Amino acid sequence: MKYLPIGQDLFITNRKKLSARLQASSVAVFNSSDLMPTSADGTMPFKQDANIFYLSGIDQEESILLLAPDFPDERFREVLFLRETNEEIAVWEGHKYTIEEAANTSGIKTVKWLNEFESVFNTILAETEHIYLDSNEHIRNGSQVETRTDRFTNWCQKNYPLHEYQRIAPIIYDLRCVKEQREIEMIQHACDITEIGFRRILEFTKPGVWEYELxxxxxxxxxxxxxxxxxxxxxxxxxxxxxxxHYIENNQQCKDGDIILFDVGAEYANYNADMTRVIPVNGKFSKRQRQVYDAVLRVKNEATELLTPGSTIPDYHKAVGEIMERELLALGLISKSDIEKQDPDWPAYKKYFMHGTSHHLGLNVHDVASIYKKFEPGMVFTVEPGIYIPEENIGIRLEDNIVITKQGHDNLMKNIPIHAEEIESLMNA
Known part of the structure; x- marks a missing residue:
């Protein structure tokens, strides 16, 4: 891994929070992600499953975590299983966790090789009534790929059909959406790296540059x-x-007089930043570009003030829509007549602002949580309103990452240039 050690305290805390939510006589099982194939003998870069990382800090394929909080033998209340390494693996693939390294990373005292899993699991299930299994229950999940977790679920239910099965996703999703301070520090670090990249862009951009160069x-x-x-x-x-x-081709030349929308973020220690900024190719916004830019910035600032404890995403999005409606009226993009005739399920402002304003952010960019869960301190959200006018070649979206606090909120991207004057000044320095 490129990132520096996080420390085991975070993972110990996360496991305690989860264990406190489980029924008596239970075991919860979490699997690592697969190494996904490309073609021939190729594989994609490994990306760890967010849930097992949240609970263990283990960032390696072929790993399993068992949590059985009230099992009679304390040694088996937390058990981590790893792929056993050897000299050949070390030569071809590089270093893998040792037992000692995994224990130090996770804070889990009982670490075993994967070939011992079935024996230990069988021992635990002999004293267990409930099995909590993981699944991808993200509201936007549309994947048809069978995962390691899916295969384990099928195996487990086939071999232990008489146990009571429970869903772990609602519990861990509810926990993950409220971040510990150490998690916020990781997201802040990802935002700080993103800032470094953006400031480089402000120096590098000029007419004729290609999107892929940026x-x-x-x-x-x-x-x-x-x-x-x-x-x-x-x-x-x-x-x-x-x-x-969701334009990702990044293969066009940037022309004098145009704007460039950057929706980018760095990942650090599996935690994510999610930033959007817009800059003029030639270092100076046109009058119309600036009008739209300032309108979006006003919406973003007002939307940020609405991120307060007690609201929910549907209510919040409705309130932001009313702010956007005002700005689109002022820009002449919609009329009062459009509003009077609008479909309540697709308001007039949706013609120019068709996506949501905010989503949870953390180990997943679109982080997990019920959209109906009330906002509370420790939640991290994006705030990203936009106005898109295809007939004018103007698309403006501005996005910061915001932590809700007891006192209000904290902008993790407050040091990333966003005001038009500052962007123009830095581009022309």
Missing amino acids: EAELSYEFLRNRASRFAYDPIIASGGNSCVL
Whole structure:
């Protein structure tokens, strides 16, 4: 791993919180992600499953975590299983966790090789009534790929059909959406790396540069500052591409007079940043670009003030929509007549602002949580309103990462330039 050690205290705390939510006489099982194939003998870069990382800090394939909080033998209340390494693996794949390293990383005292899993699991189940199994229950999940977790679920239910099965996702999702201070520090670090990359972009950008060159500049700064990777496929969208919400081709030349929308973030220690900024290719916004830019910035600032304990995502999005409606009226993009005739399920403002304003952020970029869970201190959200005008080749989205606190909120991207004057000044320095 490129990142520095996080410390086992976070993972010990997370396991305690989860264990306190389990029924008596239970075991919970978490599997690592698969190494995903490409073609021939190729594989994608490994990306650890967020749940097992949240509970153990183990960032390696073929790992299993068992939690049985009230098992009679204390040695088996927390058990971590790892792929056993050897000299051949070390030569071809490099270093893997030793028993001692895994124990030090996770704070788990009982660490065994994977070939002992079935024996230990059988021992635990002899004294257990409930089995909590993991699954991807993210509201946006549409994957058809069978995962290591899916295969384990099938195996477990086939071999132990008479136990009571429970879903762990609602419990761990509820825990993960409220961050510990150490987690917020990791997200802040990812934001800080993202800032370094963006400031490099402000110096590098000029008419004629290609979108992929800007991607390369970001990648350079991210990697040299210990980011594992981009948090998601970077969006570097110039001109009319800025109106395409998930534009990732990044293969066009940036022209004088156009804007560039950057939706990028660094991943550090599996925690993610998610930033959007818009800059003028030539270092100076046109009058119309500036009008739209300032309107979006006003919406973002007001939306940030609405991130307070007690609200929910649906209520919050409705309130932000009313703010956006006001700005679109002022820009002449919608009329009072449009509002009077609008479909309540698809308000008039949706023509120019068709996505949500905020989502949870953490180990997943679109982090897990019920959209109906009330906001509370420790939650981390994006705030990312946008206005998209394809007929004018103007797409403006501005996004910061916000922690809700007891006192209000903290902007983890407060040091990343966002005001138009500052961006123009830095580009022309």
